[in-house]
Amino acid sequence: LSIADPAAFDKLRRQDFDVGDATRLRPLALALMPCLSSPDPAVRDDTALAALTAWMRGGQFDAASLRALRERGYTQLDADDADGFTAPFTALVLAEIARSDRRTPWMEEAERAAMVERASRYLTQVRDYRGYDPREGWRHGVAHGADWLMQLALNPALTRQQLDRLLAAIASQAIPATAHAYVEGEYERLARPVLFAARRGLHDENDWQQWLSNITTRLDETGPAWRNRDWIARRHDLLVFLSVLNAQIDLNPDPALLPLQRAVQARLRNLP
Numbered sequence: 001l002s003i004a005d006p007a008a009f010d011k012l013r014r015q016d017f018d019v020g021d022a023t024r025l026r027p028l029a030l031a032l033m034p035c036l037s038s039p040d041p042a043v044r045d046d047t048a049l050a051a052l053t054a055w056m057r058g059g060q061f062d063a064a065s066l067r068a069l070r071e072r073g074y075t076q077l078d079a080d081d082a083d084g085f086t087a088p089f090t091a092l093v094l095a096e097i098a099r100s101d102r103r104t105p106w107m108e109e110a111e112r113a114a115m116v117e118r119a120s121r122y123l124t125q126v127r128d129y130r131g132y133d134p135r136e137g138w139r140h141g142v143a144h145g146a147d148w149l150m151q152l153a154l155n156p157a158l159t160r161q162q163l164d165r166l167l168a169a170i171a172s173q174a175i176p177a178t179a180h181a182y183v184e185g186e187y188e189r190l191a192r193p194v195l196f197a198a199r200r201g202l203h204d205e206n207d208w209q210q211w212l213s214n215i216t217t218r219l220d221e222t223g224p225a226w227r228n229r230d231w232i233a234r235r236h237d238l239l240v241f242l243s244v245l246n247a248q249i250d251l252n253p254d255p256a257l258l259p260l261q262r263a264v265q266a267r268l269r270n271l272p
Contacts, residue, residue, distance in 0.1 A: 012047055012051060013046065013047055013050075017050065017051040017054045017055065022060075025055065025060060025061070025065075026061070026065045026068065029051075029052060029055060029061070029065065029069060030068060030069065030072060032047070032048040032051055032052060033048070033052075033069065033072045033073065033076065033090075033093070034076075035047065035048035036048050036049065036076065036085065036086060036089035036090050036093065037076070037081075037083070037085050037086040037089075038085065039083055039085060039136050041136065041137030041138070044085060044089055044137070045089075045137055045138070048089070049089055049092060049093065052069070052093050052096065053092075053093075053096050056096045056097065056099070056100050057096070057099075059100075059104075061100070063106040066097055066100055066101075066106065067111075069093070069097060070094065070097050070115075073090045073093055073094045073097070074094075074118060076090045077090055077091070077094075077118070077122060084128045084130060084139045084141070085136075085139060087122065087126075087141060088138070088139050088140055088141040088144040088145075089144070091119075091122055091141070091144040091145050091147070091148045092144050092147060092148070094115070094118075094119070094148055095144070095147045095148040095150070095151045096151075097115075098115060098119070098148060098151035098152050098155070099151045099154075101155065102151060102152075102154055102155040102157075105157065109157075112155070112157060112158070112162075113162065115152065116152055116158065116162045116165055116166065117165065119145070119148045119149055119152055119166070119169070120149070120165045120166055120168065120169035121169075122145050122148070123142070123145035123146065123148070123149060123169040123170070123172070123173060124168075124169045124172045124173070126141040126142050126145055126173065127177060127178070128141050129141070129142065129176060129178065129180045129182075131143075131183070131184035131186075132184060140184065140186075142173050142176075142182070142186045142189070142190070143184070143185060143186050143189040143190075145169075145173075146170065146173075146186070146189040146190045146192065146193060147189060147192075149166045149169060149170065149193040150189075150192045150193040150196060152166060152193070153166055153192075153193040153194075153196040153197045154196050156200075160202045160203075163197045163200065163202060163203075166193055166197065167193075167194065167197060167211055168214075170190050170193060170194055171211060171214055171215045173186075173190060174190060174215050174237065174238065174241045175215060175218050175219060175234045175237050175238055175241075176234075176237065179229065179230035179231075179233040179234060180233065180237075181233045181236050181237060182237055182240070187237075187240050187241050187244040188244055188248075190241065191241070191244045191245050191248055194245060194260070195245070195248055195249070195252075195257065195260075198256060198257050198259070198260040199254060199256045199257065200256075201256045203259065203260070204259050205259040205260075205262050205263050207259075208259055208260045208262075208263035208264070209263045209266070209267075211263075212242075212263055212264065212267045215238065215241075216238060216267065216271075218234070219231075219234050219235060219238055219272070235271070235272070238271070239268075239271060242264050242267055242268050242271070243268070245260070245261075245264050246261060246264050246265060246268065249261040249264075
């Protein structure tokens, strides 16, 4: 498929992504990967992402095909992304690849460990905080990266050390590197992998206190500064992130989440 051929995308959508011939599926999927860079949401969201998601959730790829898609995704993450679409939408496809391994394990331990590192590094390095544009659609790098981490955090094969790597990445974006105030659902998306990691029961309250301390240290670096707009934005992000975690635990009671909630509530009580 070529991004310059809208008729091909229309046909694929009209067929509900049913290509009929299974032998065409892998080459077609690989051809769709570059389309995740398209500035046209009909190509990027409604065709490329939708088709790849439908095929993976339908179990239509073998392990070799999933590996090929994963490696293509890693290559795209490393490419120049001046328009800001490639990496966030590639991250969503990689989240689906992680989901497929969670549902029916096919990755070797080393492959899974490498994906944990790739996903964590991607989220940590996001500096483009653009969300929705009425003409161009979504970018949403933080939210899409968090979705990738969520699929990994749900996987019971991950070790405590690997969960800690994911949590460190989330901590890096709970207060963005720039003085950006999240307004497009990023808090909820960042909270989900934390909650699923907590459900594993591998961290106690002291662990969560330390994790939260590492986040709030970034707020405290310059001390309270109520006339400093950047500091106010950072405090806003931290307050809402903690509040979302607390609310989600209230809405989904689980004894395994109580150590996290106690740590969150203690931090809320002591927020400057």
